[in-house]
Amino acid sequence: MKRILALIILLFISQMPTASATTPQRLPVEAFASIPDVSWMALSPNGKHIASLIVDSEAEVPHKIVALFNTETGQFHIPLKNNHQRYTILTLNWASNEILLISAMKPSKRFGKRANETVLFKYNIKTGETDNVLTQKALKRFKYVPQYKHQIVDLLTKDPEHILMSVGGFSQRVNEDSVIKVNLNTGKVTTEQYYREHVSKWITDQQHKVRIAIYRDPENTEYRVYEQGEANSDLRLLWKYEAFTEDAVTPLGFDVNPNTLYVKAYHQGYLAIFKVDLTDPKLTKELVYSRIKQDVNGRLLHSKITRQAIGVSVGSDNEYHFWDKSYQQLSSRLKQALPDTQNYLIQLSKNERRYIVFATSATQPGLYLYGDRDANSLEVITTKYAQLTPNVLVKPKAVNYQARDGLTIPSYLSLPKGIEAKKLPTIIFPHGGAQSYTGDSFDYWAQFFANRGYAVLQMNFRGSAGYGHQFTTAGLQGWGKEMQTDVEDGTRYLINEGIADPKRICIAGASYGGYAAMMGAAMTPDLYQCVISFAGVADVEDLVKLSRFYTNHEMTKKIIGDDYNALYERSPIYHADKINVPILLIHGDNDKVVQVSQSRDMYRKLDGLDKKVQYVEIDNGNHYLSNNQHRLMTFKAIDEFLSKNL
Numbered sequence: 001m002k003r004i005l006a007l008i009i010l011l012f013i014s015q016m017p018t019a020s021a022t023t024p025q026r027l028p029v030e031a032f033a034s035i036p037d038v039s040w041m042a043l044s045p046n047g048k049h050i051a052s053l054i055v056d057s058e059a060e061v062p063h064k065i066v067a068l069f070n071t072e073t074g075q076f077h078i079p080l081k082n083n084h085q086r087y088t089i090l091t092l093n094w095a096s097n098e099i100l101l102i103s104a105m106k107p108s109k110r111f112g113k114r115a116n117e118t119v120l121f122k123y124n125i126k127t128g129e130t131d132n133v134l135t136q137k138a139l140k141r142f143k144y145v146p147q148y149k150h151q152i153v154d155l156l157t158k159d160p161e162h163i164l165m166s167v168g169g170f171s172q173r174v175n176e177d178s179v180i181k182v183n184l185n186t187g188k189v190t191t192e193q194y195y196r197e198h199v200s201k202w203i204t205d206q207q208h209k210v211r212i213a214i215y216r217d218p219e220n221t222e223y224r225v226y227e228q229g230e231a232n233s234d235l236r237l238l239w240k241y242e243a244f245t246e247d248a249v250t251p252l253g254f255d256v257n258p259n260t261l262y263v264k265a266y267h268q269g270y271l272a273i274f275k276v277d278l279t280d281p282k283l284t285k286e287l288v289y290s291r292i293k294q295d296v297n298g299r300l301l302h303s304k305i306t307r308q309a310i311g312v313s314v315g316s317d318n319e320y321h322f323w324d325k326s327y328q329q330l331s332s333r334l335k336q337a338l339p340d341t342q343n344y345l346i347q348l349s350k351n352e353r354r355y356i357v358f359a360t361s362a363t364q365p366g367l368y369l370y371g372d373r374d375a376n377s378l379e380v381i382t383t384k385y386a387q388l389t390p391n392v393l394v395k396p397k398a399v400n401y402q403a404r405d406g407l408t409i410p411s412y413l414s415l416p417k418g419i420e421a422k423k424l425p426t427i428i429f430p431h432g433g434a435q436s437y438t439g440d441s442f443d444y445w446a447q448f449f450a451n452r453g454y455a456v457l458q459m460n461f462r463g464s465a466g467y468g469h470q471f472t473t474a475g476l477q478g479w480g481k482e483m484q485t486d487v488e489d490g491t492r493y494l495i496n497e498g499i500a501d502p503k504r505i506c507i508a509g510a511s512y513g514g515y516a517a518m519m520g521a522a523m524t525p526d527l528y529q530c531v532i533s534f535a536g537v538a539d540v541e542d543l544v545k546l547s548r549f550y551t552n553h554e555m556t557k558k559i560i561g562d563d564y565n566a567l568y569e570r571s572p573i574y575h576a577d578k579i580n581v582p583i584l585l586i587h588g589d590n591d592k593v594v595q596v597s598q599s600r601d602m603y604r605k606l607d608g609l610d611k612k613v614q615y616v617e618i619d620n621g622n623h624y625l626s627n628n629q630h631r632l633m634t635f636k637a638i639d640e641f642l643s644k645n646l
Contacts, residue, residue, distance in 0.1 A: 025392045025417075025451075026451060026452070027387065027388075027392060027451055028387075029448075029632065029635050029636050029639055030387070030632065031385070031387035031388055032388070032444050032445075032447060032448035032451070032635060033444075033448070033631045033632045033634070033635035033636070034055070034062070034385075034387075034628055034631065034632065035055060035062070035063075035064070035626070035627075035628045035631060036055070036365075036366070036384045036385055037054060037055050037057075037382070037383065037384060037385060037386045038052055038053065038054050038055075038366075038368060038382050038383070038384050039053045039054075039064065039384070040052060040053040040091060040092050041053075041092075041346065041347065041356050041358070041368050041381075042092040042093055042094055042100070042347060043094070043347035043348070043349055043354065043355070043356050044094045044097050044349070045094060045096065045097050045157070045349060045350040046097045046349060046350065047071060047349030047350075047351075047353065047354030048070060048071055048072055048097070049068055049069065049070055049071065049094075049097075049125065050068070050069045050071060050356065050370070050381070051066060051067070051068055051092045051094070051100050052066070052067050052068075052069070052092070052368075052382075053065070053066060053067075053089055053092060054066075054067045055628070056081065061628065061629055062628045062629075063082075063088075063627075063628060064082075064088070064089045065078060065080070065081050065082060065089075066078070066079055066080055066082070066089065066092065066100075066102060066123070067079075068100075068125065069381070071354070071370065079100075079123060079125065079128065080123060080130050082104070086106055086107075087104040087105070087106050087119075088104060088105045088106070088626055088627070089102060089103070089104045090103045090104055090105055090118070090150070091103045091150075093152065093155065095122070095155055095160060095163055095184055096160030096161075096184075097160075098124055098125055098126050098160075099122050099123070099124060099125075099160070099184050100122070100123040100125065101120060101121070101122055101123075101133065101152070101163070102120070102121040102122075102123060102130075103118060103119070103120050103121075103150035104118065104119055104120075104121065104150070105117070105118050105119075106118075106119065107590060107620065108147075110147065114590055115147065115592065116590075116592055116622070117147045117148065117149070118147070118148045118149055118150040118151075119132060119134075119149050119150060120132070120133040120134065120149055120150040120152075120165070121133065122184055131187075133149075133163075133165070133182055133184065133187075134149050134165075134167075134182065134187075134189070135187035137187065138182075138187055138188070138189040139169075141189065142167075142169035142170060143169060143170060143171075143172060144169050144172075145169060146167045146168040146169035147168070147174075148167070148168070149165075149167060151165060151166040151167065151177075152164070152165055152166075153165060153166045153179055153202060153203075153204055153210075154204045154208050156208055157304070157350070158208075159208075160184075161183055161184055161185055162181050162182060162183055162184065163181075163182055163184065164179055164180070164181055164182075164192055164204065164208070164210075165179070165180050165182055166178070166179055166201070166202055167180060168195075170191075170194070170195050171195040173197075173198075174551060175198070175200040175216075175218070175551050176195045176196070176197065176198065176199060176200065177195060177199070177200060177201070177202065178191055178192075178193060178194055178195040179191075179192045179193035179202050179210050179231070180192060192210060192231055193210040193231045193232060194232055196213060196215075196235070197215075198215050198216060198217050198218070199213045199214065199215050199226075200214060200215075200216060201213070201214035202214075203251055203253060203254075204254075205254040205258045206254050206255070206256045206258070206302070206307040207258055209230060209231060209258070210228070210231040211227060211228060211229075211254065211258070212225065212226070212227055212251050212261070213225075213226040213227075213228070213235060214251070218551040218552075218553070218554065219554065220554055221242055221243040221244075221554050221555055221558050222240065222241070222242055222243075223240070223241055223242075223243060223248070224237060224239070224240045225237075225238045225239045225240075225249060225251055226238065227261075227278060238278075238283060239283075243555060243558060244472070244473050244476060244558065246266045246269070246469050248265065248266065249263050249264070249265045249285075250263060250264040250265070251263050252264055252273070252299065252300040252312075253299075253300040253302070253309065254309075255275070255308060255309045256306060256307045256308045256309075259277055259278045259279050260275055260276070260277060260278070260309075261275065261276045261278055262274070262275050262276075262288070262300050262309055263275070263276055263285065264296065264297070265285055266469055267287060267290050268290075269468045269469050269470055270290065270291065270293065270294060270295050270296075270468045270469070271295035271296050271297060271468075271469075272287060272288075272289060272290035272291075272296050273287075273288045273289040273290070273296055273298075273312055274286055274287055274288055275288050275309075288323070289312060289321050289323070293467075293468065294466060294467070294468075295465065295466045295467065295468060296312065296314055297314060297465070297466065298312035298313035298314030298315075298320075298321070299312065299313045300312060301313060301320065301322070301327075303324070303327075303352070304348055304349075304350055304351075304352055305350075305351065305352055308324070310322055310323065310324040310327050311323055311324065311327060313344075319331075319342045319343055319344050320344070320345065330345070330373075331343075331345070334357060334378075337378060338357075338359050340361060340364070341359040341360055341361045341364050341367070342359070342360055342361055342441070343357050343358075343359045344357065344358045344359075344360075345357060346358050352373075353372065353373045353374050354370070354371065354372050354373070355370075355371045355373075356368060356369070356370055356371070356381075357369040357370075357371060357378070360384075360441065360442055361390075361395075361440075361441070361442065362393070362394075362395050362396050362440050362441060362442055362443075363390045363393040363394065363395050363442075364390050364393075364442065365383070365384050365385040365388045365393070365442045365444075366383065366384030366385065366442070367380055367382075367383055367384070368380070368381040368382050368383075368384070369381060385444075388447070392417075392451070393442075393447050393450075393451075394414050394415060394416065394417055394447065394450045394451075395414075395440075396412035396413060396414045396440050396443075396446065396456075396458070397412065397413045397414075397415070398410070398411075398412060398440065399411050399412070399413045401459075401489065401490055401493040402489070403462070403482070403485065403486050403489045404485060404489055405482070407462060407474070407486075409459050409460065409461060409462070409486050409489070409490060410459075410460045410467065411438070411457060411458060411459040411460060411490060412438055412439075412440055412446075412457075412458045412459075413455065413456070413457050413458075413494075413499070414446050414447070414449070414450045414455070414456040414458075415450065415455050415499075416450045416451070416452075416453045416454065416455065417450075419453065421455065421499050422498055422499065423498065423499075423500070423501040424453075424454065424455040424499060424500060424501060424504075425453065425454050425455070425501055425504040425505075425506075425646050426454060426455040426456070426457065426494060426499070426500035426501065426504065426505045426506070427449045427454045427455070427456045427457070427505075427506055427507075427508055428457050428487065428490065428491050428494075428505060428506070428507040428508070428517075428520070428528070429445065429446060429449070429456055429457065429458050429507075429508050429509060429513065430458070430459060430461060430487050430507075430509050430512070430513045430516040430517070431458060431460075431464070431509070431512070431513055432509060432510045432511030432512050432513040432514070433511060433512060434463055434464075434475065434479070434483070434512040434559070435463055435464065435465050435472065435475070435559070436464065436465060437460050437464040437465045437466045437467075438458040438459065438460055438464070439466075443458070445510075446458060448635065449508075452639065452642065454506075454642070454646070455494070455499055455500060457490055457491070457494055457500075459486065459487060459490045461475070461483045461486035461487055461490075461516075462474040462475045462478060462482055462483055462486055463475015463476070463478055463483050476558065476559060477558075477559070477560060477561040479512075479515070479540055479560055479561075479567075479570055480519055480523075480540070480569075480570025480571075481570070483516070484516060484519055484520065484523065487507075487516050487520060488520060488523070488524055488527065491505060491507070491520075491527060491528075492527075503529065504529060504646055505527065505528050505529055506528060506529060506530040506531070506532065506642060506645070506646050507520045507521060507528045507530075507531055507532075508531070508532035508533075508534075508638075509532070509533065509534070509536065510533075510534040510535055510536070511534075511535050511536065511537070511593065511594060511623065512536075512537065513534075513536070514532075514533030514534055514535055514536020514537065514594075515533075515536045515537040515538070515540070515572065517531050517532060517533050517536065518531060518533050518536055518538060518572035518579070518583070518602070519570070519572050519575075521572075521578075521579045521581055521583065522572050522575035522576070522578045522579050523575070523578075525578050525579065525580050525581075528581060529581055529582075529645065529646060530581050530582045530583070530584070530641070530642070530645040530646055531579065531581060531582070531583040531584070532583075532584045532586075532638055532641065532642075533583070533584070533585050533586070533599070533602075534586045534587070534625075534634060535586070535587050535588065535591055535593070535594045535598075535599070535623055536572075536585070536587075536594070536598065536599065536602075537571075537594055537598055538571060538572050538573040538598045538599065538601060538602035538605075539568075539571045539572075539573045539574075539598060539601060539602075540560060540567045540568070540570055540571045541564050541567040541568040541571060542571075542597075542598070543556075543560070543594070543598070544556055544557060544560055544561070544562060544564070544567060545564070546595065572602065573601060573602050573605050576602065576605045576606050576609060576611070577609055579606065579611060580611070581612070581645075582612040582613075582614070582641070582644075582645045583606065583611065583612065583613050583614070584613075584614050584615075584616070584637065584638065584641045585599045585602060585603055585613065585614070585615045585616070586599070586615075586616045586617075586618070586634050586637060586638075587599035587600070587615075587616075587617055587618065587621070588617075588618040588620070588621020588622050588623065588625075588630065589617055589618065589619060589620065589621060590620045590621060590622050591621065591622055591623045592622070592623065593623040594623060596617065599615065599617070600615075600617075603615040614637075614641065616633070616634070616637050618630045618633060618634070
């Protein structure tokens, strides 16, 4: 344990700059806007190799490549360099000690329109060969080439030559997947589970049998959970519920006992973990783990040795909640060694003697550490962001304020270092993905703003996830209404507290956050001095109408609404004439979540009204700024805009 603590202390000392910790240190845009130096790590089953995604900084355009490190010899090498203009690598998984699985995304065309599709590669560390998991010969069996070819259902740990994958292409309908068994040596494909009507997800048990089917009819928002004893046998209905009701039951996985299923369901208004005996006719849910006034949204964890369910990947005292004592002990020791970070046991070897920990916090962008339980050692492998160190980052403060109807809005306030928290230039930064949430973890956007001297308020407006059923459903069809006034009330809270300078406030956001930013400037023209929208929704009516061509149309209507006259009234583009402050619009033209037409139309409307508008369109840019150059372009434009207007 002393060795562990010494390593951590030495690492932090070596990263500290010579300037005083209280002196604001303005970092270059690249420090925040570059994609992570390391973004994924996977430990081979025998614990001898660590595969990682690292940035090829020597390339003309920095991008992600795969790297391999031998934990026994210390050798490090690059097994393959991908064509970054064609592929963006997403994840790494070991199928065996020899085969590394690499999922990637690439741009393509579907029905004459630009789209993204995924692919799964296999890399053999002995032969050095890389191939598609689904060969051209195998794909000839499909009715059409599926768009998503990367989804692994089960790695079949006892059968390293095969994996189970979930793919479409056998049914003419989208979102009706079959489960196929793929031989990683020969490429041979056999169908393990045939597609069923409107079943989009399959779950295997710990004996690797396909047992659970998740059904959703695109004509409504009803979900059904079915169980079968064997693949392709008769389905038994377990639960049926409407989306966003307290009857919702989400299967997480099985215990080693094939009749014990763990599920996520509501307990006293908050999501919790239960287990269910499938032989019980009443399907009684036995409470396993809950949190006080917080949802539990973690995934189920299993022992690699016994295959028993041992915990969930979210906890109160530690990052994981284990009900198995041996894992509780390991988690506690990690917390003793790394008390100031959240420590995630992201990988264990097959015998669980070696492991990888990802340690992170609001002020620690990420450390990857390699542990050996036999040697009683824990060593730092690398950092996620080399240019960002704890002493230059800020810790957000949890704050609550009251919305105008009395609802408590949980939020986080980040203040710039070394500056008194009085009448600061301020960024109001509502989160994207309207039903996502803001936490106290590392956020490169918020840290960038704080490093530039701005106070940053991030609020969990009603509808955000994590705060129980009542809070989440309070945001249904609340775009431009209560969800919006929650953001405004947060702005006025900071002004009343004397933290924000009322003459220097900018509202910024991405995706839904971009919508909220534009709508905020339109609804309260005198409250903000500038607006930043990345991939924001300008026309809500158009967003809902466009969803008619996708299987999520009914769900979109339930979340946003389908009164088109009302939706148009709650769209920033309808109120463009009221926006009287400088506005920056940024959008990628290959965005598949929010169409680029949203920002294009908003720009044309504002420009036609002679408003102070700047538009940056990113060639082949997506919704997630996954390209290094795109991220740099975006943040440099934001930096320049804020310097000029705030």
